[in-house]
Amino acid sequence: MVDNALTTMQRQVLDRIGGEAVFIVFASNGVASDAYFVSKAPVRGFEKLVRGKNPVFVVNAVMRICGICHAAHGIASTEAFEDAMGISPPRNGRLLREAIGLINRIQSHLLHLTLLLPDIYPRDELLGFTVKTIKLYNKATELLGILGGAPTHPPYLVIGGVAKTPSDKVIVKITDELEKFNEEFVALREDVERKALESPRIKPLLEKEYYPEMLATHLFYGDRFNINPSKIRVVRYEEYRGGNLPKEAEENTSMIALYEDRIVEVGPRARLSIYKGFDGKTLWDLQLARFMEVEIDVLQINRLLERIDPHDESSTKLLTYRPGKGLGVYEAPRGILIHRVELDDNGRVSDYKIIVPTMFNIPHMEIGVKGLPSSIADLVPRIYDPCIPCATHVVEVDKNE
Amino acid sequence: MAYQPVVIDPENPLGYYTGIYLAQTADERVKRKLGPDYKGGGAVTSILLYLVEHGVVDAVVVARRKKGLYGETIIAKTPEEILEATGPKWSIVPYTLGLREKLTSMDVGRVAFVGLPCQAQFLRQVKMFPLMESDFSKKIYLIISLFCMGTFAVESFLNYIKKSYHVSPDEIENISINGDELVVKHVRGEIRIPIRDALFHLQHGCLTCPDYTGLFADLSAGKALKPGFTLLITRTKLADKIVREASNTGYLKLSEPDEESLKIVIEKAREKIMRSYKYLSTVL
Amino acid sequence: MSKPTILIYDLGGCEGCPLSIMRVYPQLINIADVYTKCLGKVDLDREYDYAVVTGPICINSPKHVEELKKIRKNSRVLIAYGSCASVGGIILYARGGQEPRPEHRVYAPISRVVRVDYAIPGCPPAPQMLISLLNCIRRGKGYFLDLFRAVALNPKLSGFDLMDEVVLNGLCVGCGACVLSCPTNALQMIDNRPDLIPEKCIRCGTCTVRCPRFSQILIQRSRLLQKASSLSRISGV
Ligand SMILES: Cc1cc2nc3c(=O)[nH]c(=O)nc-3n(C[C@H](O)[C@H](O)[C@H](O)COP(=O)(O)OP(=O)(O)OC[C@H]3O[C@@H](n4cnc5c(N)ncnc54)[C@H](O)[C@@H]3O)c2cc1C
Ligand code: SF4
Ligand code: SF4
Ligand code: SF4
Ligand code: SF4
Numbered sequence: 019m020v021d022n023a024l025t026t027m028q029r030q031v032l033d034r035i036g037g038e039a040v041f042i043v044f045a046s047n048g049v050a051s052d053a054y055f056v057s058k059a060p061v062r063g064f065e066k067l068v069r070g071k072n073p074v075f076v077v078n079a080v081m082r083i084c085g086i087c088h089a090a091h092g093i094a095s096t097e098a099f100e101d102a103m104g105i106s107p108p109r110n111g112r113l114l115r116e117a118i119g120l121i122n123r124i125q126s127h128l129l130h131l132t133l134l135l136p137d138i139y140p141r142d143e144l145l146g147f148t149v150k151t152i153k154l155y156n157k158a159t160e161l162l163g164i165l166g167g168a169p170t171h172p173p174y175l176v177i178g179g180v181a182k183t184p185s186d187k188v189i190v191k192i193t194d195e196l197e198k199f200n201e202e203f204v205a206l207r208e209d210v211e212r213k214a215l216e217s218p219r220i221k222p223l224l225e226k227e228y229y230p231e232m233l234a235t236h237l238f239y240g241d242r243f244n245i246n247p248s249k250i251r252v253v254r255y256e257e258y259r260g261g262n263l264p265k266e267a268e269e270n271t272s273m274i275a276l277y278e279d280r281i282v283e284v285g286p287r288a289r290l291s292i293y294k295g296f297d298g299k300t301l302w303d304l305q306l307a308r309f310m311e312v313e314i315d316v317l318q319i320n321r322l323l324e325r326i327d328p329h330d331e332s333s334t335k336l337l338t339y340r341p342g343k344g345l346g347v348y349e350a351p352r353g354i355l356i357h358r359v360e361l362d363d364n365g366r367v368s369d370y371k372i373i374v375p376t377m378f379n380i381p382h383m384e385i386g387v388k389g390l391p392s393s394i395a396d397l398v399p400r401i402y403d404p405c406i407p408c409a410t411h412v413v414e415v416d417k418n419e
Numbered sequence: 420m421a422y423q424p425v426v427i428d429p430e431n432p433l434g435y436y437t438g439i440y441l442a443q444t445a446d447e448r449v450k451r452k453l454g455p456d457y458k459g460g461g462a463v464t465s466i467l468l469y470l471v472e473h474g475v476v477d478a479v480v481v482a483r484r485k486k487g488l489y490g491e492t493i494i495a496k497t498p499e500e501i502l503e504a505t506g507p508k509w510s511i512v513p514y515t516l517g518l519r520e521k522l523t524s525m526d527v528g529r530v531a532f533v534g535l536p537c538q539a540q541f542l543r544q545v546k547m548f549p550l551m552e553s554d555f556s557k558k559i560y561l562i563i564s565l566f567c568m569g570t571f572a573v574e575s576f577l578n579y580i581k582k583s584y585h586v587s588p589d590e591i592e593n594i595s596i597n598g599d600e601l602v603v604k605h606v607r608g609e610i611r612i613p614i615r616d617a618l619f620h621l622q623h624g625c626l627t628c629p630d631y632t633g634l635f636a637d638l639s640a641g642k643a644l645k646p647g648f649t650l651l652i653t654r655t656k657l658a659d660k661i662v663r664e665a666s667n668t669g670y671l672k673l674s675e676p677d678e679e680s681l682k683i684v685i686e687k688a689r690e691k692i693m694r695s696y697k698y699l700s701t702v703l
Numbered sequence: 704m705s706k707p708t709i710l711i712y713d714l715g716g717c718e719g720c721p722l723s724i725m726r727v728y729p730q731l732i733n734i735a736d737v738y739t740k741c742l743g744k745v746d747l748d749r750e751y752d753y754a755v756v757t758g759p760i761c762i763n764s765p766k767h768v769e770e771l772k773k774i775r776k777n778s779r780v781l782i783a784y785g786s787c788a789s790v791g792g793i794i795l796y797a798r799g800g801q802e803p804r805p806e807h808r809v810y811a812p813i814s815r816v817v818r819v820d821y822a823i824p825g826c827p828p829a830p831q832m833l834i835s836l837l838n839c840i841r842r843g844k845g846y847f848l849d850l851f852r853a854v855a856l857n858p859k860l861s862g863f864d865l866m867d868e869v870v871l872n873g874l875c876v877g878c879g880a881c882v883l884s885c886p887t888n889a890l891q892m893i894d895n896r897p898d899l900i901p902e903k904c905i906r907c908g909t910c911t912v913r914c915p916r917f918s919q920i921l922i923q924r925s926r927l928l929q930k931a932s933s934l935s936r937i938s939g940v
Contacts, residue, residue: 033740036718060715060761062794062810063801071796072902078887079905082793085719085827129722136743148742149729156726168553170719170827173887187526254803271804407717424845514879515892534878537915540846541880548836548847549829550909551886552723556831570876573895624869624876624916635846699923702874 034133036086037406045392053384057272059410065370073099081171084407089122090350092175094357099177102344102361110332111179116239117322120315121162126351127308128155130403137219157199179333186328200316207309219394223301228386232288238318240348251276272409275377284353284378286311304401339365376409425634432688434634438653441674452502460649463640464505469665476560477527482512488573509594511570522555529560536630539564543635564633566641569625576620584610629695631688644680707752711739714767716758720785723827747773754778759787759794760816762809775817782821783813789822790860790908812858819855824908850918853925861906862899874916881910
């Protein structure tokens with residue numbers, strides 16, 4: 019693999035990503051030829067942690083896998099339990115859940131933008147823009163506080179629906195806030211896009227085409243009937259890469275997910291490609307896809323809120339504690355998120371599996387960087403927006419399924 | 420100015436304060452409500468009325484008597500609701516989940532809270548150190564604490580009155596302190612219970628509580644020696660301003676505190692700190 | 704006077720805590736020079752006035768233990784921020800055994816490994832928290848500062864401990880502070896006493912520091928502990 023005498027190895031502790039990871043890049047003459055994405059966060063082991071527990075606990079627990087896409091985990095988990103229990107939320111609950119999930123997605127995309135800004139803006143303009151983006155991020159965060167009960171780990175996400183129906187007033191308020199938010203966002207987006215064209219660090223991404231096979235299940239929510247989970251295989255990183263790895267890569271705390279034994283891209287670009295005909299082929303298009311999503315998500319939230327009946331229940335109180343198996347598939351900010359649960363005779367968790375989007379996307383960070391100047395190598399993982407807290411809490415799915 | 424940190428110290432039992440006043444209501448509605456033989460000053464109610472009627476706050480959290488010694492916290496937005504909640508409730512009125520629901524969802528911005536010293540401590544912590552993202556910190560505008568020597572374990576105390584004095588809980592109309600006696604008014608008359616006997620029915624937790632005057636509050640209120648007066652202690656500039664404004668706008672009459680009232684408060688406050696040290700050492 | 708330097712570092716939590724801090728970044732930069740991975744590089748080898756550590760410490764990860772020790776050495780004031788770092792939080796339930804690193808078994812509040820100056824529960828704490836805390840530390844005294852110092856010495860704090868130490872111990876006065884402080888509504892008032900719904904408690908510890916009784920017990924205990932440890936230092940035990 020690495021036998022060229024001119025080849026250098028560069029090890030970079032990645033900053034400005036969600037979590038802790040190292041990117042090892044091999045380069046010849048300053049051009050990246052191979053890379054290893056090594057996540058370093060300790061494995062907290064949520065699948066093991068929730069075994070034997072009451073479903074109510076599990077939903078609260080798995081939201082804490084990730085402080086970025088907490089609601090996504092909450093939704094995937096509640097969906098899985100409902101599937102296992104044979105219940106479904108009332109109409110309001112389903113609508114509200116989607117809205118909460120989309121706000122979380124906007125939150126996440128804006129957070130990612132904050133992390134990306136230093137690659138786009140010159141030093142003297144950076145601080146102002148960072149503050150501006152954070153303020154916008156805070157706005158989305160506030161909305162989640164209202165609809166979900168808290169801006170992080172929203173407690174209103176419960177099995178059976180959403181714990182609280184917003185009043186007429188609250189809905190009007192959110193609609194107003196979203197309008198203001200959107201105005202500011204559009205302005206910000208235009209500025210960022212313009213500046214990106216001038217940024218020497220971004221330029222290679224604008225030119226580099228990388229467009230692997232895409233996988234998504236829904237534009238806004240997630241649909242377990244659009245994917246065959248038995249075709250997903252989760253393997254250890256070493257197994258996926260094979261061969262002689264750099265020593266450090268063997269310590270990887272993340273796993274890799276394959277669909278029909280192939281690598282696939284999941285996330286904003288996959289969703290838009292499949293459901294909106296988006297055909298951005300460059301690495302920078304990953305970011306444009308995020309921008310587009312924020313805008314269509316705002317519209318969708320408004321549509322959802324219009325359909326909510328403030329006088330109707332949003333959750334079914336009829337939890338059934340019985341044995342069963344359930345599957346929850348949700349389009350998290352970074353792509354397909356799957357929670358699978360098995361309940362024992364007491365209705366407690368006997369088995370729990372989580373597959374997170376970053377496990378699908380890690381291979382692309384390593385392949386996408388090939389051919390780019392190694393000086394900007396760190397940008398490739400960043401543009402893919404990995405989420406390490408999620409990626410390090412998964413277990414190998416049962417191979418004989 | 421930033422809020423003064425609270426230090427509980429028997430050498431300085433009243434804690435940090437900016438002013439102490441003797442106050443009496445100047446509001447006819449409050450006087451009418453209190454009736455001729457109420458011993459309190461109605462000052463707290465008057466201040467709350469000022470706050471709401473002058474639009475300083477959107478609502479106040481007070482306790483309303485539910486039945487006998489039991490009360491419930493309510494979010495009052497109108498003068499009528501505030502007047503209805505006048506007077507002490509002789510037990511602690513717990514904050515419940517419903518309160519958070521209402522505070523976070525209702526369209527109230529600024530809220531003034533009335534509670535006991537332990538609740539004032541909680542509110543101050545929520546305001547200064549929001550440990551939860553769903554805390555209603557921004558809504559806490561003013562914290563008013565009543566003085567408190569301790570609250571009764573309600574069932575135990577009621578049972579005692581019933582057994583010893585044959586007055587059933589439903590018959591109790593009012594309880595007040597007169598010197599060393601607890602005066603319990605009931606439908607058939609009144610009984611006088613030596614405080615010493617009643618103390619046995621205080622909640623255990625209250626014995627370890629070091630705070631008599633509500634050190635964490637913006638404004639503390641308790642009984643003055645002179646019947647019909649409330650002793651007010653202001654601990655922040657905001658509270659000072661509010662008390663003066665309430666006086667300027669005719670809700671409240673203010674005067675200098677008398678030496679004797681002050682002496683008693685200091686004594687009781689110190690006594691409570693010492694009591695708490697004693698009991699605390701037994702539960703550590 | 705130049706601004707104090709502050710390091711924000713996550714040891715493997717969910718990132719909810721550093722993100723909550725990021726939300727007050729616009730205010731924070733006015734009072735401190737901020738070093739965080741979220742906005743650029745961090746250097747653990749330089750000295751900081753404050754270090755804010757989020758996430759639990761994985762006792763079986765030498766890399767993280769070493770990092771934590773280094774941070775302690777290089778910072779004047781060490782703050783354990785959030786439930787994971789301060790009291791363990793949800794991650795106290797972790798039992799290890801999971802792929803691809805089944806050796807990561809034991810997680811603990813960071814005060815298990817290094818001396819911590821202040822420990823702040825909350826999952827995550829509201830963003831404003833850090834600003835208030837820094838202001839308070841500057842003033843150097845007060846009940847709440849004592850309390851957060853005490854949490855650093857007594858990290859065993861959860862709804863279960865609230866029940867054991869206060870409610871079942873007969874010290875609860877029924878104020879309701881704990882009920883209003885639980886992010887998962889695990890506490891409810893029954894006959895003027897809180898009761899715990901055990902399956903809802905994520906061990907975030909918020910209720911315990913909000914309880915007027917427990918907070919006081921914590922402060923007293925930590926005084927005794929400190930006294931004992933200084934005594935043992937003097938006598939060379
Ligand atoms: C349990 C208890 C113990 C007390 N112990 C002492 C004492 O030892 N020494 C002393 O000097 N004073 C004590 N007080 C305070 C005193 O009884 C008066 O409440 C105080 O002097 C204010 O008088 P005021 O006439 O100005 O108040 P008012 O105008 O009557 O207004 C009192 C306000 O407080 C609210 N309130 C009453 N009880 C409660 C409660 N339990 N929780 C929350 N809000 C409440 C009412 O709703 C009303 O809004 C105690 C009060 C209580 C409730
Ligand atoms: S004595 Fe203390 S704990 Fe008891 S009710 Fe009064 S303020 Fe609260
Ligand atoms: S305390 Fe809560 S928010 Fe903070 S890292 Fe732990 S789980 Fe995440
Ligand atoms: S009872 Fe609630 S506040 Fe207390 S530790 Fe458990 S989850 Fe946290
Ligand atoms: S906060 Fe403490 S004293 Fe108050 S109700 Fe809860 S356990 Fe009881």
